[in-house]
Amino acid sequence: EAGVTQFPSHSVIEKGQTVTLRCDPISGHDNLYWYRRVMGKEIKFLLHFVKESKQDESGMPNNRFLAERTGGTYSTLKVQPAELEDSGVYFCASSQVGGSVGAFYYNEQFFGPGTRLTVL
């Protein structure tokens, strides 16, 4: 079974340009998460999709970031226009939705290899 894949693996762009990152989750995983790690900092949550709906986007830094998940399959994260501080590694993770109503059941998140974004 294929894991979470991300494209591209590395992107170098100039300040002011636009970049689009793509994430393909594990088939059947309705939960999709975006995280980011900037240099010297911890991995931080950006947003969470359940199928095509944005469940939580409280971690998105500002309105230069736009995430979509049309059809509830793959997701894209667009940065427009990119700034120097957007440099870092962007991770995507997916998990199954599960558990009975009224009960909390945590399903493991599977991470992709990340996209390293360098803004010059």
Next chain:
Amino acid sequence: SQKIEQNSEALNIQEGKTATLTCNYTNYSPAYLQWYRQDPGRGPVFLLLIRENEKEKRKERLKVTFDTTLKQSLFHITASQPADSATYLCALLRFSNSGYALNFGKGTSLLVTP
């Protein structure tokens, strides 16, 4: 505010010894604490989850303990091997009205030498 702290200094140990990594946290309740392994150029890989009503979890050579009074988890790798060299991340679930996501610590780098 919620915080997760891991020892930022790298841990160097000799093969065969037990590696012990520490994770301290504040303001997580309920606490669902996880340990991940991350290798260079790769994403984090889930290892173990321990809930606040559990004191210990084991998986092969891995053992995690959880002290909710101290707000601390210890992660042990017994009979360590050079292949265990990696960065180990502590993470806790952050709950909100919208669902949950992971908050990570900065990670501790482990180097196991032959």
